[in-house]
Amino acid sequence: MRENRLRRLWRDGKKTVNGWLGIPSSFSAELMAHQGYESITVDMQHGVVDYATMVEMLQAISTTDTVPMVRVPWREPGIVMKTLDAGAYGIICPMVSSREEAEELVVWGRYPPRGTRSFGPIRASLYAGSDYGRHANAEVLLLAMIETRGGVENLDDILSVEGLDGVYIGPADLSLALGYGAGFDREEPEILEVITRIAERARAHGKFAGIHTMSPAYARRMWDLGFHFVSLMTDARILANATAALLAELRGGAAEAEKGY
Amino acid sequence: MRENRLRRLWRDGKKTVNGWLGIPSSFSAELMAHQGYESITVDMQHGVVDYATMVEMLQAISTTDTVPMVRVPWREPGIVMKTLDAGAYGIICPMVSSREEAEELVVWGRYPPRGTRSFGPIRASLYAGSDYGRHANAEVLLLAMIETRGGVENLDDILSVEGLDGVYIGPADLSLALGYGAGFDREEPEILEVITRIAERARAHGKFAGIHTMSPAYARRMWDLGFHFVSLMTDARILANATAALLAELRGGAAEAEKGY
Amino acid sequence: MRENRLRRLWRDGKKTVNGWLGIPSSFSAELMAHQGYESITVDMQHGVVDYATMVEMLQAISTTDTVPMVRVPWREPGIVMKTLDAGAYGIICPMVSSREEAEELVVWGRYPPRGTRSFGPIRASLYAGSDYGRHANAEVLLLAMIETRGGVENLDDILSVEGLDGVYIGPADLSLALGYGAGFDREEPEILEVITRIAERARAHGKFAGIHTMSPAYARRMWDLGFHFVSLMTDARILANATAALLAELRGGAAEAEKGY
Amino acid sequence: MRENRLRRLWRDGKKTVNGWLGIPSSFSAELMAHQGYESITVDMQHGVVDYATMVEMLQAISTTDTVPMVRVPWREPGIVMKTLDAGAYGIICPMVSSREEAEELVVWGRYPPRGTRSFGPIRASLYAGSDYGRHANAEVLLLAMIETRGGVENLDDILSVEGLDGVYIGPADLSLALGYGAGFDREEPEILEVITRIAERARAHGKFAGIHTMSPAYARRMWDLGFHFVSLMTDARILANATAALLAELRGGAAEAEKGY
Amino acid sequence: MRENRLRRLWRDGKKTVNGWLGIPSSFSAELMAHQGYESITVDMQHGVVDYATMVEMLQAISTTDTVPMVRVPWREPGIVMKTLDAGAYGIICPMVSSREEAEELVVWGRYPPRGTRSFGPIRASLYAGSDYGRHANAEVLLLAMIETRGGVENLDDILSVEGLDGVYIGPADLSLALGYGAGFDREEPEILEVITRIAERARAHGKFAGIHTMSPAYARRMWDLGFHFVSLMTDARILANATAALLAELRGGAAEAEKGY
């Protein structure tokens, strides 16, 4: 089976950058896969991406050696299994708030005896090799998002679930959950404390941790805090910001207030 | 944030008509959005419409000031949240039978602190404006369908859920639930009594009520009964009926027995 | 090979009605195919339909015994041949203005020795049968639209092209070509004269003739004038008109000025 | 309503073959529907098929008299009901492990009074006829997959659910559940015993049974064991195997180790 | 008919910026339409965009007041007319090298009596209004690309074609045609002379001129040279450049050599 390069990099102490795709296009996915990310996540939760487009985007990413991951829209067994069958080498699952919820992800994401994932890796066995079935449990990454009050409170319980590989922080939801406005790259001490603790506890449990960021400077701080990987903006945000900046430069004024999420 | 025109119209005592789309095409959606409906609902439950097509249909409707709504296929958090992120200004949720089920809809459909909707309004913030996150809880409509025995029995419980904006009646399912055949524009006293009661109780709770109808005459009766809005047939039904009538007129005979739902 | 029912009906003196599809959806195509048309034309010229959608619409029509036809976007060999390979039993070609142009249609639409159509009926042989290649020249209809000044002037030349099965009138373009505004169901004597002459000359050449109409009454007049088939509005026009009428009836006013083509 | 030919065939003691489609294309679906299967199942679980493509594939299958069935991705009410509305004449539901889970399938798959399926057979009523609503409960097949430990243990409980028509075996998952590697056409006595028992108990309950196989020889054995129908490979597997064999024959060597699932 | 805002702006002496879309997605199109361009061109020539996607992208752009334009893949009547029917308010036609070729564009792009455009503005009449047919010849922009040797040599002949509204420069092809390498924002005196001359001759003929640029600085120079509008990069190029810059900033090194066109 094709190895999951992320596991090796992280075990070797490397810090990686993860692309984040919400534009539903295999062309823009292929374009992004050529920019040098170690991994790219197709976002089926908040991205404008459904299953059919996700598969085409995974194919596009697979023209490079960028590791393909997917954020599933929800902790629902049908889509978790279909996403894995499509060849995702990592699953990021939103809003995991308890040990039970993390356990569900693992049960649906691992073949017996660890879980009850149904067998039928129709595209995964093309991408990974015909021995996918024997090695998938060891290679595919299962990551739970810590972004709710429950997730923060039950952090150690979640991290202790065997078969879960790590956690990922969605700062906007985490901020809302803690009573702040939605946003990224937070500086509030309470939020920073939680973020720091998540990275530390993950490492204490021998697990991986990642976080979404909106600037290279903040991303680097997160690497320094111990996160194994950072996501840096999204394709849609990069496109909107850069376009607004170009138009402002052309027109000689300040960048317009940005539209969009 | 762009206001939800339906709320203002209804509060001003206006009665509105809602279009209903089951044909999976952004072109026919745009065509319908030009016909003068105050709102149009893309039907992901019984319509031949999935998420990707729904997004394109919302874009087509957004070329006009018709308020875009979506009936979700089921009370499932993944699709409820994705639909809202896509810019739906109203969600109609099928088969809500209890306070708990209505509460689920609200929890998934509202940002904290009222609910736990995850933050990422990728297209909604384009359609609504960049302040969508701050005002969405107040603008977006959450409507529960009353069409099961449980829904009828627990009507007041459902209507008392804070954050639920109103109810919508699916007469075919309601009829089946009450032991009648499937159908619309019902005249049976028992069914009419339930319909009347739903409109009255909704108003008593300060909430909105709508119902699906199959003729202008019945629709007007429903307005008179107190419903804030009516849906009038569906795109597919309008097309089939009108085509059958034209062919019958051309051929000089009676309209053929209609095919289809 | 599955027979082309239109040929038999017309030879038996039957008058037929042809549906006309511009909405890009295999679902609405299937719905329309159940309404009782003898044939349905998927409009790739002015409809919002490209090749991929056209194929799906032909499949949908093929669930019934309605004869599937296609109006190609232009007299271009690539799309003419791909449309035939997809299983169209009739091709309507816009704006044929001369014998040479009609000859091109026939050359691309017929296998050797009559023409040079390339062999590869990938879906046609599923729909028609594995002997499609031997009988297609005799079954498939090739119809040239007469709607330009040249088409009117060279009518007999065009009709005398061997292998061309008939002509079809697009009244809007014909009206523009004759110096009138665009429109259908024309009553101007000059236009009616041309229309009448086209039907007569087609019969004189032993060929078929059809025309697009916008009302059952006009359609019947065209049957009486000798046309073998009439098209009656389009799916989009039927849907828009019927919707506007319903909304006007509900609101108690006159139908709004219709939007759209 | 169009009859469900499978029911009649099985009641007459006929053994049938079921095609299995994982390639997301209405063209290949139509091609397969012309090969002589009594039924074809579109696989939304492990196939690369989502709802929109499934509908188009059902349309393609409906150009023939092959009975259209669908394996749903999971026991989730939204997709079960949408699949039935799309015209599936049979639903195969993965991983049914208990009487409660089988009951859920029946509740979502049957109209009242047996279940609570919501009414809106938008395409089903085109395919089946306008009386679909009255006869669907009697015609549509609901089949539960027995492929987990729970499914084997609770076999009689599951088979005793009224409204469930039968069971279907997924040998790969069943093998994993029993502690073996994933695979088909199993010869292990323990697995064969379970397979045999499933066929016997289904018949004892007056229900239908089917199983997935990977070779004609094994398929025939399963017929002889009492299974009413067998699936024979999948479109993707047939294509990959046959291609590998052709290339090996051309190059004069042995067939390459097959890639893919 | 909805006015073509570009004509008014240019006649008022305003300089405008034109977006350029090659990513095949109505979502990214809508995102770009919110950034403040006066017009946006969907590129069907070098963009990864076909007709069906172009229509959806036009719909997305039409949710704003950005003027929608399309570069057609070639001077072919079928696609020119379908693009106009879809609601494009401007057509940019590649590689116009002679008066005859410019005349073809006008003949296909204008209704009689100026041209022979076929009547059927199926979406255009939704976007523009039901009087589209009467005013389209006066509102829709037809622009010929000057980017071949012939185009440069026959510049005045092309500009003198009545009904052609202006010209657009593709610097990469123009550079290749003049014997240089492909590229944008050229400083070579020979190329600059040709560019300057094209702007001047366009104005001398009372026509509009635009040019593609890759930087705000060069774009402003082109405005100063007399061009009415500039295009500034493409969505794909903006996305790739900005992503490469972010990754370089994060990793502390120089931006990688850019991949892609």
Next chain:
Amino acid sequence: MRENRLRRLWRDGKKTVNGWLGIPSSFSAELMAHQGYESITVDMQHGVVDYATMVEMLQAISTTDTVPMVRVPWREPGIVMKTLDAGAYGIICPMVSSREEAEELVVWGRYPPRGTRSFGPIRASLYAGSDYGRHANAEVLLLAMIETRGGVENLDDILSVEGLDGVYIGPADLSLALGYGAGFDREEPEILEVITRIAERARAHGKFAGIHTMSPAYARRMWDLGFHFVSLMTDARILANATAALLAELRGGAAEAEKGY
């Protein structure tokens, strides 16, 4: 620029096999790309494949080192250039009958100074590398199909066109052109003589030659005749034949008469 492996293999005297895809699916394309072909041709002429699907299929093929080629639907500049921009490393052009037609292919397929291909390799530069523009003329294969009477008669004229890399035989059309029925793997002396001559003349001109075959045995004969590459059936034909054989084996009878092309 990524090298075109086919050129090297052929120059080294290797014989290659070319896959042929008519099923419109990036999944089946990826499946086929894993079977060991040296090249795969996506068939936009007789396959059920349009531009958008072709791009996705090229992406799928690009996950392997199989060389991606495309048969264009016709010798039309728009689609020839879009196909090359999409990253095709070879173009097979149908029905080239004269030197002038071959010259057109080269003019549209080569950048200046050899031709006038327009610059904008939007996906090609991702697949091939950012120096694609400088090397594409030397790497991309342009192949003309010899399958008409004119093509046979003007064979040497066609082969002498500089910039054309070789020829490809479509035996079905060639047979029709020579007065025989459509079919493959021909044994008629006249046809075999023409086939042999084409291979010989190609080599005499220092060009490549390929041919479509329907069996490994015939394919090997063609290698022995001097053809550099053979295509062996199509995905659709392999799937239909293998399925029919499996069903016949299961049912104990002979394979049914095959349906389809």
